[in-house]
Each structure stands twice: as structure tokens, then as C-alpha cells.
Amino acid sequence: MKNFGWRQWLVLGTLVLVLAVTALFAVRTVRRAIYWRFHHDEQIRPWMSVPYIAHSYRVPPRVLYEALRIYPTPHDRRPIREIAREQNRPVDEVILDLQKAIARERALPQPRLSPPSQDRGRSP
Secondary structure (H helix, E strand, O other), X not given: OOXXXXXXXXXXXXXXXXXXXXXXXXXXXXXXXXXXXXXXXXXXXXXXXXXHHHHHHOOOHHHHHHHHOOOOOOOOOOEHHHHHHHOOOOHHHHHHHHHHHHHHHHHOOOOOOOOOOOOOOOOO
């Protein structure tokens, strides 16, 4: 290793940096996957945001925003507590509206994907 020139050290340093960044992203991905595996259908709490609740209950955020009668904005991370305060409503009432919207959405029949066509790869 002592015969390495500055270019070899630069390549080695770059390789170590790339491996470290790759490991960081891999760890973050695994942590998120584990977190969401165990956080489905969590009880709705005042600190939660609408996108968080939508992800936990696997419903489109649009459904929850419509239930609250507010326009969805990108990157809206306001907690339910703040939304209730803005609407001059009790937090429990807002949570109840969200629960009803989730129940209605889940009661709807889900569209099924059509099976792949047998004519794949054939020209007409």
C-alpha cells in the first residue's frame, strides 16, 4: 500500500465514500420498510399529519382531505391538532371524520387489474 500514488489513493477514497453513501441509503430503506410494516392502521392521534394517516391506513390522501373539507397542498405536514384549531373544531371530531372517511373508502369495491392478454407479442 505504500507504493500507491496520489491517483490510487483518490480512487480508493472515492470507492470508500461511495460504499459509505450506499450503506447509508440501504440502512434508511430497511428502517423505513420495517417501520411501516408494523405501523399499519395505527390509532389516529392529534400529532399525526394527513399524509401519515393516509399511508398508515392505505387510503389516498385526497379522501382524507375531502373528509376534512380542505384543499390538499403539496408537502402538507400539519398535524391534525393544528387543522382542528384552524377549523375551530374539537380534535376528537376531526379524528371521527377521518375514521368515517377511511371506513367509507375501504367499503368501496377496489378495481381489479385485468389479466395480461394472451395476444402479447403478436402483431394484428
